[in-house]
Amino acid sequence: MDNFWTTLLYAFLSMFVIFNYGMLLGGVVYKIIARVHGRFGPPVWQPYVNLVKVMGVRTAISHGIMFWLGPVFRFAGGIGLFLFMPVVFGSVWMQNFSFSGDLLLVIYFIFFGQLGMALGAAESGHPYSPMGIMRGLAQVTVSEVPFALAVIALAAQHGTLSITEIVAAQQGGIGNWNMITNPVATLAGMMAFLGMMMHAPFNLHLAPQEIPVGPPTEYHSNFLGYMQANRAFFASAKLILFMNLFFGGATNIPVLVGKTFTLYMFAVFVGVVNPRFTLENSIRWFIRIPTATGIIAVLIYTFKN
Amino acid sequence: MKELIERLRSKFNAKNIKEQRKNFVFITVEKKDLEGCVLYLKEFEGYGHLTLLTALDWIEKDQFELVYHLHNYFNKTDVSVKTFIDRKNPTMVSINNLWAGARVYEREIKELFGIDFPGCPRVNDPFALEGWHEIPPMRKDFDTKKYSEETYFPRPGRYTKDNVAQMEEQLYPVEAEVKNGIAETVRKK
Amino acid sequence: MTEADNEENKIIKPDFSDPELFCTALPKEVPRMNNIIQKFYDWAQANSLWLLAFGTGCGSIEMRPLYTARYDISRFGIAPRPTPRQSNLFIISGYVSVKTLKRIIRSYEQMQNPKFVIGLGSCTINGGMYWDSYNTINRLDHYIPVDVYVAGCMPRPEALIAGFDELKKRIKEGRGEGANEYAKNFAWYKANQKKIIKDWDMPDYNW
Numbered sequence: 097m098d099n100f101w102t103t104l105l106y107a108f109l110s111m112f113v114i115f116n117y118g119m120l121l122g123g124v125v126y127k128i129i130a131r132v133h134g135r136f137g138p139p140v141w142q143p144y145v146n147l148v149k150v151m152g153v154r155t156a157i158s159h160g161i162m163f164w165l166g167p168v169f170r171f172a173g174g175i176g177l178f179l180f181m182p183v184v185f186g187s188v189w190m191q192n193f194s195f196s197g198d199l200l201l202v203i204y205f206i207f208f209g210q211l212g213m214a215l216g217a218a219e220s221g222h223p224y225s226p227m228g229i230m231r232g233l234a235q236v237t238v239s240e241v242p243f244a245l246a247v248i249a250l251a252a253q254h255g256t257l258s259i260t261e262i263v264a265a266q267q268g269g270i271g272n273w274n275m276i277t278n279p280v281a282t283l284a285g286m287m288a289f290l291g292m293m294m295h296a297p298f299n300l301h302l303a304p305q306e307i308p309v310g311p312p313t314e315y316h317s318n319f320l321g322y323m324q325a326n327r328a329f330f331a332s333a334k335l336i337l338f339m340n341l342f343f344g345g346a347t348n349i350p351v352l353v354g355k356t357f358t359l360y361m362f363a364v365f366v367g368v369v370n371p372r373f374t375l376e377n378s379i380r381w382f383i384r385i386p387t388a389t390g391i392i393a394v395l396i397y398t399f400k401n
Numbered sequence: 402m403k404e405l406i407e408r409l410r411s412k413f414n415a416k417n418i419k420e421q422r423k424n425f426v427f428i429t430v431e432k433k434d435l436e437g438c439v440l441y442l443k444e445f446e447g448y449g450h451l452t453l454l455t456a457l458d459w460i461e462k463d464q465f466e467l468v469y470h471l472h473n474y475f476n477k478t479d480v481s482v483k484t485f486i487d488r489k490n491p492t493m494v495s496i497n498n499l500w501a502g503a504r505v506y507e508r509e510i511k512e513l514f515g516i517d518f519p520g521c522p523r524v525n526d527p528f529a530l531e532g533w534h535e536i537p538p539m540r541k542d543f544d545t546k547k548y549s550e551e552t553y554f555p556r557p558g559r560y561t562k563d564n565v566a567q568m569e570e571q572l573y574p575v576e577a578e579v580k581n582g583i584a585e586t587v588r589k590k
Numbered sequence: 591m592t593e594a595d596n597e598e599n600k601i602i603k604p605d606f607s608d609p610e611l612f613c614t615a616l617p618k619e620v621p622r623m624n625n626i627i628q629k630f631y632d633w634a635q636a637n638s639l640w641l642l643a644f645g646t647g648c649g650s651i652e653m654r655p656l657y658t659a660r661y662d663i664s665r666f667g668i669a670p671r672p673t674p675r676q677s678n679l680f681i682i683s684g685y686v687s688v689k690t691l692k693r694i695i696r697s698y699e700q701m702q703n704p705k706f707v708i709g710l711g712s713c714t715i716n717g718g719m720y721w722d723s724y725n726t727i728n729r730l731d732h733y734i735p736v737d738v739y740v741a742g743c744m745p746r747p748e749a750l751i752a753g754f755d756e757l758k759k760r761i762k763e764g765r766g767e768g769a770n771e772y773a774k775n776f777a778w779y780k781a782n783q784k785k786i787i788k789d790w791d792m793p794d795y796n797w
Contacts, residue, residue, distance in 0.1 A: 530688070553726070
């Protein structure tokens with residue numbers, strides 16, 4: 097029992113650290129995008145100000161129980177994803193609740209948030225929200241396909257479903273990273289990464305011009321606050337997951353910050369120079385090359401053992 | 402251009418021909434000849450583009466005047482056809498079968514002047530005014546300033562910097578007051 | 591334009607005072623708290639104004655350069671949002687015709703409680719160039735409460751940024767209470783609105 101309470105305390109501490117990291121990451125990305133456009137951009141702490149403003153709105157209109165539960169599910173998905181993943185390898189207080197088999201649980205949590213959001217948005221009373229929900233769900237589903245295949249290939253390679261053991265197998269120099277020992281799975285995983293980070297070219301359902309038909313249309317005041325906080329958690333959790341799976345994990349916090357920032361910059365730089373795909377185009381793109389790469393990765397390890 | 406004008410004069414009895422610029426001619430025809438004239442210009446002379454259809458209010462003559470501006474893509478000339486219709490019961494033949502775009506013009510004229518175009522689809526739909534219960538506002542007997550002062554709350558303290566009015570009040574106050582009083586009374590009629 | 595003319599497209603108008611179908615509640619005042627947390631919220635509201643991307647008139651052409659690199663209002667934390675639910679600043683840019691006023695009222699009433707209005711251009715102040723027109727209103731603050739007016743025809747983007755500064759100062763002092771004013775004088779505003787919008791086909795309060 098003592099172990100459980102200590103782990104819980106450490107989990108809250110790491111949640112606090114990662115929440116601030118996610119908010120500042122969002123602010124820095126706004127700054128970088130603005131500098132690429134040649135202007136100054138908002139200050140780095142702008143996501144905090146947005147969150148406080150949205151929590152300070154005095155009235156809120158609710159459309160029913162499911163409407164309120166939508167952001168709650170999404171937030172639960174984000175925090176759940178984070179809590180069951182080891183953050184820093186070998187550290188005492190950043191282990192969270194990781195256990196063996198958490199690789200599958202993590203994939204479940206990534207999808208769970210979007211499903212809850214869809215249910216909530218359907219009750220929002222907006223006549224076009226089913227269209228936006230259909231687009232968002234299709235986007236998330238199709239970008240999970242190469243990711244699941246890459247994960248299966250990794251599990252077959254290392255013979256385990258625990259993220260901690262996968263990270264342990266990658267220690268000892270850059271030659272041991274999964275990027276080098278299993279490049280096909282890494283390629284499939286990184287292509288799925290672009291879809292999951294929701295930057296261009298895959299941000300149709302979040303684009304400002306498309307928002308009036310999307311899930312977040314009717315959400316305001318506290319509901320929007322939950323979604324904004326979730327964005328911080330979810331983004332950092334996904335980055336840490338990818339870092340653990342393909343790029344060797346981190347043994348201390350500065351290395352964690354460096355690696356996840358570089359990974360996020362990859363998505364942002366691809367996003368800044370590309371226009372948006374429509375939904376049919378992005379589904380076709382994902383089903384062709386990334387899925388083929390994932391299937392090849394799985395087949396290599398099927399016939400190797 | 403001159404041959405075209407001769408043909409129009411002989412076929413449709415076009416009057417009052419005025420050359421506004423080179424390659425731009427205004428002609429006037431009777432109301433009964435207008436549809437035929439416009440159809441002839443469109444089909445046989447190549448004036449296939451209706452630039453504008455508009456109306457004027459001649460309240461002293463008790464008539465409305467309709468102007469149809471037509472343009473020729475091939476030799477880049479313009480002909481504008483005018484007619485006069487009665488102001489008491491204003492109706493006109495609709496030309497929406499020749500150009501679909503004429504539907505919008507006729508709807509607008511119906512709303513702003515009150516000229517009816519039977520045969521034009523959706524001619525009674527409101528165009529720019531919603532819930533309008535007065536006389537059509539572009540007629541000359543509609544006092545728009547009075548309507549605006551009564552309906553929309555004007556902000557007090559608005560003054561004019563018109564030089565003539567200011568100097569009149571300064572130099573000849575009594576005459577200016579009498580003149581303004583007469584103007585107000587006449588406008589209220 | 592009478593009812594009898596619409597025989598072919600008869601629109602069935604619902605009864606907006608039916609409590610089964612529509613919520614007939616009127617807006618409520620939510621007063622400010624008088625402590626340090628309210629000051630913190632005021633500071634956050636002033637530094638993160640999200641404006642409704644609805645260009646109501648000719649002045650919206652002066653709003654577009656603000657998002658570009660030269661004038662850049664994103665450094666003040668101002669971002670455009672497409673829905674009135676998520677925005678707290680509404681810029682009424684230019685003249686307001688009767689048709690537009692109906693849509694402005696519908697959008698304004700859907701915004702949540704701390705909400706601010708900037709009247710851009712002289713037409714919102716006293717009617718401007720269209721003071722004697724049969725279709726444009728003369729005084730905007732008889733229909734919705736206004737916080738800041740920016741005079742000009744049209745004011746340049748620098749003038750609009752000065753208007754934002756003035757609005758932020760007003761919010762931080764605690765005077766940005768347009769929504770509460772609207773709730774308090776709701777009957778007067780509604781009577782003014784119904785006087786000029788003669789075909790009223792929406793509920794009394796579009797929450």
